[in-house]
Amino acid sequence: MANKQTSYPRSKIKILLLENISESAVSGFTENGYTEIKRVSGALSEDELISEIKDAHIVGIRSKTRLSENVLAAAEKLLAIGAFCIGTNQIDLKAAMHRGIAAFNAPYSNTRSVAELVLGLCVMLIRKIPDKNAAAHKGIWLKDAKGSFELRGKTLGIIGYGNIGSQVSSLAEAFGMEVVYFDVASKLQRGNVKQMLSLKEVLNVSDIITLHVPSDDATRNLISGPEFKQMKPGAILINYSRGDVVDLDALKENLESGKIGGAAIDVYPEEPEKNGDRFECGLQNLSNVILTPHIGGSTEEAQKNIGHDVTAKLIAYLELGSSHGSLTVPDVTLPQAVGTHRILHIHKNIPGVLGEINTKLSAKNINILGQFLKTNEEIGYVILDVDRQLSKEAFEIMREVKGTIKTRMVY
Secondary structure (H helix, E strand, C coil): CCCCCCCCCHHHHEEEEEEECCHHHHHHHCCCCCCCCEEEECCHHHHHHHHCCCCCCEEEECCCCCEEEHHHHHHCCEEEEEEECCCCCCHHHHHHCCCCCEEECCCCCCCHHHHHHHHHHHHHHHCCCHHHHHHHHHHCCCCCCCCCCCCCCCEEECCCHHHHHHHHHHHHHCCCCCCEEECCCCCCCCCCCCEECCCCHHHHHCEEECCCCCCCCCCCCCECCHHHHHHHCCCEEEEEECCCCHHHHHHHHHHHHHHHEEECCCCCCCCCCCCCCCCCCCCCCCCCEEECCCCCCCCCHHHHHHHHHHHHHHHHHHHHCCCCCECCCCCCCCCCCCCEEEEEEECCCCHHHHHHHHHHHHCCCEEEEEEEEEEECCCCCEEEEEEEHHHHHHHHHHHCCCCEEEEEEEC
8 A cells, every 4th residue: 555654553453354254355454564453263143243343443254244233333443344255235234334334345356256166057957967976975876868968059047147147158158058148237248148128038948047136125036936937847047146036945846846957056045154053955955956055156266356355445445545346435536645634524415514624624724635525325425635734623623514424534
């Protein structure tokens, strides 16, 4: 990081990293002078987390830690959250926003890992490898081509054509597959893939369906009884997105009836808290079903990339006030200004805040050398570069501005 002088010593910034976050994240912090780092191997209960987070300035989590409103209310010193993963459902983003806490994730860092695994699953399921593998482990020889097919010439239906879905499409075309997709937003397609106008159209024509959608009200039980009826007999379903987008009871029924020829599931409505905990699912011991423990993006390469990505965002926020990529604070990016002090001001999005800041600073003859404001529906984010000689006075003035949520001297 270019700036060598921060208003608060790096050695006093307390960083809490949970769930075995990659060593690349730790290295990123320590190489930039942050040494007060506490690592916890797993997720914590709400009570444990409230105790641990009360003095933290930065918290890093993965998918199991729940940052609820109660937890965030106890985190009085918290400046930013790093979600070292893609999803952020485990964070109460509204509560973080209202407290002026920036939250960052890594939406692109593990896309290749997921995409490669999805294509591997396509091969395994269309060749009925789970059944043959189970038989071989039991000492039964099942050398049989019946019901086993090539991917070449088959149709892959992608639901959700985002970062992962589009990479899956490129890999599938390399296998010689026909690729169709449905997305609620219009997307520029890669290669020769074809956009369909509805989910039903994709389900009607696809030999394999793979889901890459977020979890929200529109996608909850996106694939349930009616959707299974729209699929081709013997179709294969892969869900490596979110645990609540497929009705697992309906999937079980259709697997047992033979309407669905195979499935691979990585995410579930309820998941164990930590490694070694008991896992139960109605799909266990069904023919041609692959169940994995939420490891779609879990490769060493992905975790290393995520560590670099999220750590860099957190450091930029600490040292420059850059909120690029934040899910809670308006996106503001400014280069370091030479010869100034920088003040960050987060406030409720109400009329007149910037005018009040400028009027009060002008009345004290405080020279503003650089200024940037951006708002979202609920909060505003101001970065001010002011004359060094008067920065302390400017800071105190900004703390008293109406609607203030958080004020911080960056450097």
